[in-house]
Amino acid sequence: MKLSEKRVLKKKEQIILSAIKIMNRKGYNGATMEEIAAELLMTKGALYYYFKNKEDLIFQCHELVLTNAIEELQVHLEEPVSYETRLRNMIKTHIAYAIKEKETFNMILKPDETFSSEQLKPILLKRQEYAHQFDTVIKEGMKANEFTITELKIARMILLGSMNWIQQWYQPDGKFNVEELQNVYADYLLKVVK
Amino acid sequence: MKLSEKRVLKKKEQIILSAIKIMNRKGYNGATMEEIAAELLMTKGALYYYFKNKEDLIFQCHELVLTNAIEELQVHLEEPVSYETRLRNMIKTHIAYAIKEKETFNMILKPDETFSSEQLKPILLKRQEYAHQFDTVIKEGMKANEFTITELKIARMILLGSMNWIQQWYQPDGKFNVEELQNVYADYLLKVVK
DNA sequence: TTAAAATTTGAACCTTGTTTAAAAAGTGAT
DNA sequence: ATCACTTTTTAAACAAGGTTCAAATTTTAA
Incomplete structure (x- = not known):
């Protein structure tokens, strides 16, 4: 596995963990893409590079x-x-x-x-x-x-x-x-x- | 109870039944105000006359x-x-x-x-x-x-x-x-x- | 250093809930 | 039947949040 792929996987995991964290606090609808991204100092658009939706x-x-x-x-x-x-x-x-x-x-x-x-x-x-x-x-x-x-x-x-x-x-x-x-x-x- | 009040109650019930019907088919998020209203030949705005939200x-x-x-x-x-x-x-x-x-x-x-x-x-x-x-x-x-x-x-x-x-x-x-x-x-x- | 690839951005778009001013429909007294 | 008043509905505009995309930025590798 290339380094870049590893980095992508790591980033994906960070995003997933951020989402889990926020969802456990605010529920499915309460967790906005914006907030999930903000937690990692990203903008919501970037999440779509890693996840389809x-x-x-x-x-x-x-x-x-x-x-x-x-x-x-x-x-x-x-x-x-x-x-x-x-x-x-x-x-x-x-x-x-x-x-x-x-x-x-x-x-x-x-x-x-x-x-x-x-x-x-x-x-x-x-x-x-x-x-x-x-x-x-x-x-x-x-x-x-x-x-x-x-x-x-x-x-x-x-x-x-x-x-x-x-x-x-x-x-x-x-x-x-x-x-x-x-x-x-x-x-x-x-x-x-x- | 006045006639008008009775009519409001009846309409409310119709809307509720429409919402139940659509929700049971499409779930909470799948049931849009528009579709609930359309079922009764109304526009979604009118629902807000009967329900707060x-x-x-x-x-x-x-x-x-x-x-x-x-x-x-x-x-x-x-x-x-x-x-x-x-x-x-x-x-x-x-x-x-x-x-x-x-x-x-x-x-x-x-x-x-x-x-x-x-x-x-x-x-x-x-x-x-x-x-x-x-x-x-x-x-x-x-x-x-x-x-x-x-x-x-x-x-x-x-x-x-x-x-x-x-x-x-x-x-x-x-x-x-x-x-x-x-x-x-x-x-x-x-x-x-x- | 530089060209290609990977990543991020920001703006625009879409859907759906909500508000609102105006139109329409209904009601009751005269 | 008409007029003033109330009730109900509409259509348009707005807001929030998910999604897309072209362009900008950053990273990578030679």
Whole structure:
């Protein structure tokens, strides 16, 4: 890889990080191309040298965050503990991540509307990859007779959906701190698969 | 109430219904004031005679849908069946509603960002009212020893969150039809509170 | 040093929400 | 039916923010 390509990649990443930062603060619509650029002392026009458009930029934010999340989950998949404990740890990790990366992690993607299928496909794949890790533990846990579930996909959707929803109501200064949330959610969600 | 006031109310409702219709098809950003107006053979400017701005209109869509949903739920609260069955029916109703009213029912409200707290308060109250109905069955079911839950709020959040998430992935032509979805979700979610 | 390539700029454009003055339509009293 | 008054609608203009593009600037490599 040439030096120039490396520089482009680095710049892209800076822009993505800037976008993530601002989006987590102001949401998708609140984060203007101008502000994202200003953060890096650029003008908004320059962003279009690196990204096709705002959608593209946001997608790549999504992808970066998802990629990191997948890596974080991976670890738990191979821990030498019961499947119940593995799933519990994955639940905790997911909750921590969903709260930390409020906007980006859980951005709402609507295939039909805003986004082109070109942009969408890799993201959906990454999402599947992420979700698949949950499927894996659940399946293995079933083989080991720790879990009993007939509709794997729905069970997983219930787990992820309920956790993602936390963003809708969680306030850092509310009744529960993150740790309590993680534990109670893990307790209750494990009841679903057991 | 004067005739003119009645006419205004009727027109407001027409606009709200038009907005709901278009939003459910194209999402929040996809529904332009122009298209909402065109549906009723008006120009977008006229909408501002009835609503302060787009936010206001959307909020009122939200409120209408929520009000109807609350009424539909209410019925199940008083059915002369076990609490488990009541909750099961409420779950089914919620899922049907969440799918039918995709965009509107579950519109994401972000207090800090786009919306003024004036507009937000009544919606949050309505939401609480809706959620409270779930709390009620769960509490009553606990008194009757049908359910065992210590963190009521979190249990309810898990129920509603997992159901609302269905919108993120549900396709009318997918593997599951609505009825199957309702039954499997009910089965699994009841495990949470039991 | 210089020509080509890469990057950035700033201005212009487009779409969409919002405002507003004026036009049109409706209403009620005479 | 007419006139004054109110309600409703329009069309045009504006503002904000995403997007494009030709030109200017900067970087790169020989």
